[in-house]
Amino acid sequence: MIEFELTQHDKKVLDDVRQEAVVCRQYARHYDENEHEFPPDELPEAGEFPTILQSMAGRGDDDTGMSVMAMLISMGQTWGDYSVRMRRGKGGLGNAALRAAGTPEQQEKWGGLTLAMAITEPGCGSDPSLVAMTAVLDEDTDEWVLNGEKIFVTTGCRAEGVVVWATIDRSAGRAGIKSFLIEKGTPGFILGQKEKKLGIRADDTAAYVFENCRIPRANLLGGKEEIPKAGSGGFKGVMKTFNMTRPAVAAIGLGMAEAALDFTREQLEATGVNFEYGPSVHGQSAVVQRFQELEATFEAATLTVLRAAWLADKGQPNNLESSICKAKGGSAVREITQGCIELLGPMGVSREHLLEKWFRDVRITDIYEGTGQIQNLIIARNILGYTRANLK
Numbered sequence: 001m002i003e004f005e006l007t008q009h010d011k012k013v014l015d016d017v018r019q020e021a022v023v024c025r026q027y028a029r030h031y032d033e034n035e036h037e038f039p040p041d042e043l044p045e046a047g048e049f050p051t052i053l054q055s056m057a058g059r060g061d062d063d064t065g066m067s068v069m070a071m072l073i074s075m076g077q078t079w080g081d082y083s084v085r086m087r088r089g090k091g092g093l094g095n096a097a098l099r100a101a102g103t104p105e106q107q108e109k110w111g112g113l114t115l116a117m118a119i120t121e122p123g124c125g126s127d128p129s130l131v132a133m134t135a136v137l138d139e140d141t142d143e144w145v146l147n148g149e150k151i152f153v154t155t156g157c158r159a160e161g162v163v164v165w166a167t168i169d170r171s172a173g174r175a176g177i178k179s180f181l182i183e184k185g186t187p188g189f190i191l192g193q194k195e196k197k198l199g200i201r202a203d204d205t206a207a208y209v210f211e212n213c214r215i216p217r218a219n220l221l222g223g224k225e226e227i228p229k230a231g232s233g234g235f236k237g238v239m240k241t242f243n244m245t246r247p248a249v250a251a252i253g254l255g256m257a258e259a260a261l262d263f264t265r266e267q268l269e270a271t272g273v274n275f276e277y278g279p280s281v282h283g284q285s286a287v288v289q290r291f292q293e294l295e296a297t298f299e300a301a302t303l304t305v306l307r308a309a310w311l312a313d314k315g316q317p318n319n320l321e322s323s324i325c326k327a328k329g330g331s332a333v334r335e336i337t338q339g340c341i342e343l344l345g346p347m348g349v350s351r352e353h354l355l356e357k358w359f360r361d362v363r364i365t366d367i368y369e370g371t372g373q374i375q376n377l378i379i380a381r382n383i384l385g386y387t388r389a390n391l392k
């Protein structure tokens with residue numbers, strides 16, 4: 001059975017999200033201009049709008065699955081503003097890794113902290129098996145000793161801790177890579193520079209250096225110290241992280257793309273463009289036709305996100321679908337925001353409006369958590385039955 005209808009309760013949740021988004025949007029330009037250099041107490045007060053958790057309370061079995069709802073909520077929030085939404089929220093990508101691979105004790109101990117996720121290094125990006133950061137076990141003290149560098153860590157400054165990828169045995173390749181939980185303030189954990197970025201400017205992105213950073217043995221995420229003999233077992237737990245975060249990244253971009261479409265339609269209507277969809281194609285202006293193409297791209301990309309989330313709600317594998325929606329979403333949001341700028345001309349690039357900001361902010365959708373090219377590789381491997389060695 002295919003069901004596309006939201007229940008009344010779900011609609012109410014999304015209405016609350018929209019109210020919050022409207023408040024957040026008022027702060028969007030301020031945070032874009034000031035980048036991450038602003039005091040957190042300038043953020044909108046939580047009391048200004050209903051919290052999502054309150055709205056979600058009392059949902060029943062008939063309501064839409066949690067993963068699908070999470071995607072719709074993300075879209076609704078970023079329709080308001082990506083950065084303000086990120087700054088208000090607790091939790092980071094590291095929390096998703098903790099949920100996917102942490103032991104019950106680790107979830108209990110670390111679950112309340114905002115955790116960033118640090119994989120990327122100066123010599124390691126799209127291919128995480130090139131991780132050079134090392135973790136060496138000191139049996140005398142029962143501690144891991146970490147050395148290396150991480151760059152482009154989202155929420156790197158604001159996070160209270162981080163999940164870091166490091167190798168415990170370089171000769172073992174991917175299988176030797178493990179994840180470690182490290183709290184801010186641990187000696188040898190140094191916060192490096194903050195990046196100045198094209199978009200999502202209020203959301204801080206930082207570099208870390210680890211110099212003989214000692215952490216308890218129990219901080220190995222998932223607790224499994226052994227190196228699997230064959231395959232890439234060491235990778236599997238944490239790679240699971242991405243099966244819901246890839247759709248989430250696409251959803252975030254699509255929320256901003258929807259904002260761009262809504263703004264563009266409003267402005268065009270104000271100049272007298274008629275958006276009635278009834279007349280035949282011969283009776284339509286080129287502007288309306290182009291706008292409809294952008295809307296169709298938006299709808300198609302959104303459906304791929306909802307499908308990946310729906311599979312997660314059913315407990316079914318969604319690795320392929322997660323990559324499909326990330327690849328499709330990443331290119332769709334660029335096309336949509338650029339298309340909106342083209343339709344509105346000078347208004348599209350003026351900093352008096354947020355459209356140019358959405359155009360900059362959506363660019364990240366196709367970069368972090370696997371670029372579009374890498375998603376396409378994963379899709380091709382899945383469909384053609386190739387391994388990493390067959391298709392690089």
Ligand SMILES: Cc1cc2nc3c(=O)[nH]c(=O)nc-3n(C[C@H](O)[C@H](O)[C@H](O)COP(=O)(O)OP(=O)(O)OC[C@H]3O[C@@H](n4cnc5c(N)ncnc54)[C@H](O)[C@@H]3O)c2cc1C
Pocket residue numbers: 093116117118119120124125126127151152153154155197205364367368369370371372373374377392
């Ligand atoms: C704002 C921002 C936030 C980020 N946040 C995080 C974070 O929180 N944690 C984290 O660990 N990382 C983070 N990253 C890093 C991000 O995940 C990497 O930038 C991304 O994985 C690409 O790696 P790279 O930049 O080293 O590019 P490279 O791997 O050097 O790739 C360069 C280009 O080549 C393409 N390419 C690479 N290999 C192939 C191939 N086999 N076939 C075809 N094309 C290929 C890529 O698609 C890309 O276009 C962030 C990056 C940015 C910009």
